[in-house]
Amino acid sequence: MKIKVLLVVSALLMLAALYMVFIYAPTEAEMGNVQRIFYFHVPLAWIAFLAFLVVFIASILYLWKRDKRWDFIASSSAEVGLVFTTLFLITGSIWAKSWWGVWWTWDSRLTSSLVLWLIYLAYFIVRSYIAEDQRRARFAAVVGIIGFIDVPIVALAITLWRTQHPGPVIFEGGLSPEMVGTLLVSIAAFTALYALLLAYRVLMKQDEDELKKLKAQIRG
Amino acid sequence: MRFWRKAFVIVWKDIVSEIRTKETISSVLVFAILVIVIFNFAFSANQETMLLVAPGILWVTFAFAGVLSLNRSFIVEKEEHCLEGLMACPISREVIYVGKMLGSLLFMLFIEAIVLPIFALLFNLAVLSPQLITVTFLTTLGFVAVGTLFSALAVNTRAREMVLPILFLPIVTPIIISAVNATGLALSGEPWSSLSSWLAIIVAFDIIFLVVSFLVFTFIIEE
Numbered sequence: 001m002k003i004k005v006l007l008v009v010s011a012l013l014m015l016a017a018l019y020m021v022f023i024y025a026p027t028e029a030e031m032g033n034v035q036r037i038f039y040f041h042v043p044l045a046w047i048a049f050l051a052f053l054v055v056f057i058a059s060i061l062y063l064w065k066r067d068k069r070w071d072f073i074a075s076s077s078a079e080v081g082l083v084f085t086t087l088f089l090i091t092g093s094i095w096a097k098s099w100w101g102v103w104w105t106w107d108s109r110l111t112s113s114l115v116l117w118l119i120y121l122a123y124f125i126v127r128s129y130i131a132e133d134q135r136r137a138r139f140a141a142v143v144g145i146i147g148f149i150d151v152p153i154v155a156l157a158i159t160l161w162r163t164q165h166p167g168p169v170i171f172e173g174g175l176s177p178e179m180v181g182t183l184l185v186s187i188a189a190f191t192a193l194y195a196l197l198l199a200y201r202v203l204m205k206q207d208e209d210e211l212k213k214l215k216a217q218i219r220g
Numbered sequence: 221m222r223f224w225r226k227a228f229v230i231v232w233k234d235i236v237s238e239i240r241t242k243e244t245i246s247s248v249l250v251f252a253i254l255v256i257v258i259f260n261f262a263f264s265a266n267q268e269t270m271l272l273v274a275p276g277i278l279w280v281t282f283a284f285a286g287v288l289s290l291n292r293s294f295i296v297e298k299e300e301h302c303l304e305g306l307m308a309c310p311i312s313r314e315v316i317y318v319g320k321m322l323g324s325l326l327f328m329l330f331i332e333a334i335v336l337p338i339f340a341l342l343f344n345l346a347v348l349s350p351q352l353i354t355v356t357f358l359t360t361l362g363f364v365a366v367g368t369l370f371s372a373l374a375v376n377t378r379a380r381e382m383v384l385p386i387l388f389l390p391i392v393t394p395i396i397i398s399a400v401n402a403t404g405l406a407l408s409g410e411p412w413s414s415l416s417s418w419l420a421i422i423v424a425f426d427i428i429f430l431v432v433s434f435l436v437f438t439f440i441i442e443e
């Protein structure tokens with residue numbers, strides 16, 4: 001039942017966000033309509049961070065409690081996080097193309113996200129190479145913890161590196177109140193979507209696990 | 221300090237076995253020199269551009285050599301079921317981590333002590349400054365801090381040595397960036413003060429990952 005509510009809430013919020021992004025929010029003076037990608041780009045970055053924070057916490061709880069539900073949450077959140085980080089990189093790339101004229105620039109935020117993306121890709125590669133459930137959960141939890149702790153150090157090193165070779169600035173002027181409102185609604189919509197996807201994925205993993213148990217029982 | 225005595229027994233075991241087999245250090249050393257020679261062809265640079273690309277060449281070489289030697293660290297333990305033997309010893313898992321980590325650190329430093337002068341000789345660079353030696357030591361410490369953990373993880377997966385570089389390289393990016401920049405500054409004879417922010421990142425990485433790896437290592441070699 002709860003998941004139905006979440007589905008409706010996230011659908012309504014997403015519709016509201018779309019309306020605000022494309023109709024309500026004013027067109028930015030310098031960049032024009034391309035700036036509207038900002039309302040997707042920033043929430044995606046926030047969800048990527050949130051998703052990997054959830055991976056980190058669920059990983060610690062798994063190692064502590066040894067309850068496989070924490071592993072379901074960690075791996076599901078990592079999946080959703082990887083998808084959102086990919087979208088973040090794609091929207092960043094589109095924005096960079098129209099604003100700076102290149103598909104990719106070694107800007108500190110894009111570069112940090114790329115490293116983040118590679119770390120969580122490694123998380124899934126580790127998972128895919130371990131057949132046994134408990135060991136996979138333990139090893140993945142270790143990678144989830146180390147990976148998340150690494151993120152601020154990566155960001156620090158890359159920011160320092162970029163200030164040595166100055167990079168382009170994203171925003172010169174401030175945001176108007178309408179823009180801030182649109183951004184907040186968009187963030188809320190994406191957060192609800194994240195929670196929904198996470199809930200679906202965890203339920204699916206629980207069913208898969210149940211099915212595995214039943215199969216084992218039938219085989220004896 | 222019984223903890224350290226036990227850890228040094230593991231280090232000593234690794235040294236003795238390396239002296240007898242001469243497997244890891246000799247092949248990693250040859251590999252490192254090959255990487256440097258191949259980079260020379262890739263850039264075929266003159267003296268000026270060399271100063272620009274040299275720090276990058278040096279750290280790519282050390283990172284690759286690190287992956288190779290860290291992989292060996294636990295593959296040799298796995299091959300003859302030595303890891304089970306180690307785990308059956310009346311020692312904590314943390315002792316195994318510290319022992320293997322120090323062993324890998326010694327091997328890496330030994331390799332770097334040979335590669336650095338060769339690198340200086342081939343590229344005609346002034347390498348032996350205290351700044352550069354400090355950067356090399358601290359970055360190598362960071363490499364083995366996470367590398368030992370991931371090496372133990374990698375040998376317990378189906379793909380074995382394939383997994384280590386995929387995990388290791390993205391995690392060590394902050395210290396590779398810092399080491400490359402600090403090395404560049406050291407090679408152009410800059411004073412300590414201009415290296416300090418890079419050294420701070422490397423030291424922070426070392427401390428954080430020595431502590432975290434020490435704490436989570438026990439979950440890797442549990443069964």
